[in-house]
Amino acid sequence: MTDIKVPELGESVSEATVGAWNFAEGDAVNKDDILVELETDKVSIEVRAEEAGTLTKIVAAEGDTVEIGAKLAELGSGDAAASEDTSTEEPAEEDAHTGASADEAPVPDDSAGEGGNLVEAKIPEMGESVTEGTVGAWLVDVGAAVKKDQALVEIETDKVAVEVPCPVDGVLEERSAEEGDTVSPGDIVAKIREGGSVPAAEPKAEPAAEETSPEPAPSSEVKAMPSAARIAEEENIDLSKIEGTGKDGRVTKGDALKALDGGAEAPASAAPAPAAPREDDPREERVKMTRLRRTIANRLKDAQNTAAMLTTFNEADMSAIMAARKQHQDAFVAKHGVKLGFMSFFVKACVNALKDIPNVNAEIDGEDIVYKNYYDMGVAVSTERGLVVPVVRGADTMSLADIEKKIIELGTKARDGKLTIDEMQGATFTLSNGGIFGSLLSTPILNAPQSGILGMHKIQERPVAENGQVVIRPMMYLALSYDHRIVDGKEAVTFLVRVKEALEDPQRLLFDI
Template sequence: MADILTPALGESVTEATIGKWTKKAGDPVKKDEVLVELETDKVSLEVVSPADGVLAEIKAADGETVTPGAVLGVVSEGASAAAAPVAAAPKAEAAPAPAAAPAAAAPAASGGAVAISVPTMGESVAEGSMGTWLKKSGDTVAKDELLVEIETDKVAVEVSAPAAGVLTILADAGASVTPGQQIGSIAASGAAAAAAPAPAAAAPANAGSAQVAADAPHLSPAVQRVVTENNLDPKAIAATGPKGNITKGDALAAINAAPAAAPAPAAAPAAPRADQPREERVKMTRLRQTIARRLKESQNTAAQLTTFNEVDMTNVMALRAQYKEVFEKRHGVKLGFMSFFTKAIVQALHEIPAVNAEIDGTDIIYKNHYDIGVAVGTDKGLVVPVLRDADQLTLAGIEKGIAALGKAARDGDLTLDQLQGGTFTITNGGTYGSLMSTPILNAPQSGILGMHNIVQRPMAVNGEVLIRPMMYLALSYDHRIVDGKEAVTFLVRVKELLEDPARALLDL
């Protein structure tokens, strides 16, 4: 017997609530398989099986409150569904038993079902929403073929077939699922072969379309939507993703490159409004729900205040224009404004550490690392991937890192690790033409810098009126930890470093 214990929950966390068991008493379990999730006031924790065997007893039901070290359940070690018949066999003939084992295993390999389970989606991710299945129950699938995408509040997780065979779907599109939950099964290849004649005989007319589907590349749900909505041929799209997969960026590039796309709108005018519903109700995606909740929580928690300044971009633009071709040839990436801003921000954070800190209860946590979040707008919503150790990167390193994060965000390939742990955030509304805004803090961070559109404006310079490229900067900060003097000093320092970029390069 092995006890399933409540793990340590953190220094300031004294209790947790049982979320949902993924197994029932009597179910076989494997070592390190997720059995139950505990919810605290800070994070959700997954508790795994301490051994192979059978979940003999559940001692804490869903919704109960438990403390660290409490026994949640018991696993009978060594006892499993496969082992049970062997244990029940007579002891009189010990020799034949091993010989009989392969015979007993054969049906399980050929006719048994392989479970399709929800993968672990991160320590703080308790559930996800099922996307649209790319196959139907009864369809034959290949091993590692993409079957469905599960959308969490942070990233989309792709689920592939664990084996070749016939698919059975247990969780429909839109259903909420938890890590470890079974969402389908696949009858192994032997069962697939046995089941194949029935659908084949019933649908000879679909043989041609089935052949086309078999020849078509496997597409993620996000790519499938782009392909379907724009009538693209997947086989004609140049794939740049891992293992030759088509990314969403590839599909979007194919739309722009398609010469026949232009005449279509002229030939098919928009339908009159009378033929369309006046309103349409659409369920918010899990990502959009999380964005809404976190932004409102940030407003409700922090004492948010915004201070403004403006920066003359003349010298940065001149430096960029002078070296952009040499820079791109040398480093293989374009020289943009984000690297200059990131360098200036990191140096200002060194000087005003409160802006790089966060509040935890009655404590202030000062960060001695500089992981800069970069807000990226995608078709699913705003995400903020994190550029790690920005203080250790060159301008080229910053540009490459931001470009890679932006591409991963737009293609839906960001990992949970890339979305967590930022210490300060930059958001650039100027790419959409924003002149001025008040960004909302990305909790639990204490500062976020809003960049805006560069506009030619008349400015008084040394007694003369000159036309200069000007940008408004907005620093939103948590007034509980950052005083007004510190916030203004921080923003002025960023302004100085951008208006005289040599200062940042010389560390002045």
């Protein structure tokens, strides 16, 4: 007997509402069949069968509110023959329901004499809290020969791009999803004829893919999750005037709450706007925003709307660090195999300052302040897809060489699109170096839910007063943006002074002062 439980629902999400069950008690199910959909305030999550069997008991009914780890149902060992009969009796109906065949094993096809079995290529797990992605451009055409582990297509999520590898050597016979489609982990995107040799003029798989992919005919009845329907009934909201963001256009609880906050008429009046964009000038080019770019835009705006952001400035004389790098660079490279850059000094300086001013390393969670007794530093990296912030974990325990190596490793992964979700989550503070692009001064935006971000800028020689004399020094403007709800002005200024002192006298880092 296997318990079907509520999976992790993503950061800060602790409960969900049970949607309609796709199977009844006593039904046989195959591995990866979608049993039920859970709705949260942010996303809808499909709960799949972890193995083949029989759905013996449904514990949580439609409309129930459940928490992470709560028991949804019981799955007993089933009759394999019964499961096979179910899948062979109504294959078309199952494909229309799940979007793909539920069988995990390769599908034999005796009609093709020149090849082996059909093997399914599925969407891999895309990281914690990532439940869907958008199909990008296919890297292999139908009918082309493919090798095991060769990338077939790229799936773009809110955070990273994930490649779908080919499971076997063979020929790409069928594509089950096209560019722009929304897919979830476990969905089938292609079928490969194992060891097959398909003639170049065999594009027949594409019509088959089109037959299984069309959306169901629109219904006059509005589709809504139980929680959304309940809110609509209690608040007298017309669901037909709400644009659903859930699967198949279903109205979610979040959609209903937005309509309630802004008035039921607002979504209806706003809905036609995206469908009728302004007319483009012949000299213009319209390109759809990528999922990553949309996420960056939304998060930056959310940070502005949520935090009481303020920025304080200072400047640092970089002479001491530049002299140390020049004096010890050759020996450093010979021993550690990497160059001694500026970023490792900044990371160390910020860690020391965070220890003195812990509020800058904390975050607000509801009505509480969460103080973090660890120092995981986010380092902003610019890529072709947009800005990403990989995390250098445990920076307080690392040497300058360790930090340099880690930043090079993460930066390379970021530009190659190989960063994992874990490598971009959980930073307590962020550093952003606009100086590499020539920025002289800027006000960085917080990387929520963090309370502080340091903006580094271009090193430029400027005249400064020193002991009554005007001298030329390599100076850098520093900018600290902070959340004034948790960090007072005195603390922010003191933090930036601590960073300045450590940069102008790096020996302070050695003596921890």
